Amino acid sequence: MRLDVDFSAIEAIAARFRSERKFEIKSDDEMPLERIDIELVKGIEIQLSDLESVDGLLAYKGRHVILYIRDHAGGFDDAIRDPENGKRFHVADCETLEYMRSQGRFERYVVTQSTTGDFEISGTSYATGRIASGVARLKVCKNCLRKLNYDSYALARSSERNKKRDAFDLLKFFETYSTRFRQLPRGLADRQEASGYSPSWPETSRRLREAASFTCEGCTVSLRDHPELLHVHHVNGIKNDDRRSNLRVLCKDCHRKEPMHGHIFISRKEMSIITRLRTEQGVRPRDWEEALRLADLAMRPTMEVARHQQWGVPEFDVEVPSTRGRSRLDVVWKEDRRAIVYEKPSEQIPGWRIDTAGALLDELSSSLRG
Ligand SMILES: [Zn+2]
Ligand SMILES: [Zn+2]
Ligand SMILES: [Zn+2]
Incomplete structure (x- = not known):
């Protein structure tokens, strides 16, 4: 049998893929849920040397994590009574962690993807004089919040900073940085919240999206070719209140930015699709x-x-010429020839200064410190 294959077309496609290497990210659903993904929701004890830093965030075996210290020694009772006395948990590669590393401190560090805010700690109890364990609602480290400028922390007045620290929410935190990692925190992201909807919801949702011509009511991107990225949001958070006034057709990105949205993890691939379509369709920012x-x-x-x-x-x-043909940059200041990207491209982009988001943040933040 003879196959007539037009190789020029295949080569053209291959060349296209080569210039879009950044987008060759394995989609999340292709990766199996591994044991570690399940264990991380509970917490894994590690050595500080096993902790990875991904552009300023903390990771363990490539997965996004936070870190806390289980052993509270003689401070155990105080920490249980008032979490303000407990050891802070860390969400970034902050200066405190850097210091602990430089001191070669050996403590029982735990990495976790738990979002409950409850941490199991241990130590010596005054009352009994014995080793005890219990649950404390530990507080987040302020150096971490400043390093990440999380929730505009680094730009806030000192009087607002405590409020921001107290409002810190772990689920929101993991959702915020989902695109920085090659895979979503699976133990969290795979949790489906399917209950609470009315029986007619799938049909209602389908009809609404069709009536909206698959267009997001937030950013106006059309998702006709990616209907899976178009959601219908319940404004008041009540999932069986299907009155039209309570429903908004939103792309997955606009949806996750709504206040009462529940549980939404967006992958880098999904965010790239939405961003690409917005740009192609002329949805561009006119101001900050x-x-x-x-x-x-x-x-x-x-x-x-x-x-x-x-x-x-x-x-x-934005697409720019590179030594490999063309490369795409994620957030771009064209006039200054500067850009931030999720990961540094391996190819050269002549005349441009390309940083990761974390690197530019560090650079700009150093002048904020007084
Ligand atoms: Zn910290
Ligand atoms: Zn949108
Ligand atoms: Zn919603």
Whole structure:
């Protein structure tokens, strides 16, 4: 049998893929849920040397984690009574962790993807003089929040900072940075919240999206070719209140930015599709407000500091010439030839300065410190 194959077409496709290497991210559903993903929700005891830093965030075996110290020694009772006395948990590669590393401190560190805010700690109880364990609602480390400019922490007045620290929510934190990792925190993201909907919900949702011509009521991107990325949101958070006034047709990115949205993890691949379509369809930011509204949440903290330092309004997903042909940059200041990206490209982009979001944040933040 003879096959007539037009190789030029295949080569053209291959070349296209080569220039879009950044997008060759394995989609999350192709990866099996491994034992470690399940264990991480409970917590895994590690050595500090096993902890990885991914652009300023903490990781264990490539997965996004937070870190806490289980052993509270003689401070155990105090920490149980008032978490303000407990050891802080860490969400970034902050200066406190750096110091602990340099001191070669050996404690029982636990990495986890738990989002309950309850941490199992241990220590010596005054009352009994014995080793005891219990649950404490530990507080997040302020150095971590400042390093990440999380929730605009680094730009906030000191009087607002305690409020931001107390409002810190772990589920929101993991959702914010989902695109920075090659895979979602599976033990968290796979948890389906399917209950609470009315029986007619699938049909109602389908009809609404069709009536909206598959267009997001937030950013106006059309998702006709990616209907799986178009959701219908319940404004008041009540999932069986299907009155039209309580429903909004939203792309997955606009949906996760709504206050009462529940549980939404967006992958880098999904965010790339939405961003690419917005750009192709002319949905571009005209001012800083719009740029921050359209931005990936994982890029926002860096962009906010850039805005604070009087940088111009950036663009998203811009193609530039590179040594490999063309490359795509994620958040771009064209006039200054600067950009931030999720991962540094391996190819050279002549005349440009490309940083990861975390690296630029560190650079700009150093001038914020007084
Ligand atoms: Zn910290
Ligand atoms: Zn949208
Ligand atoms: Zn919703």
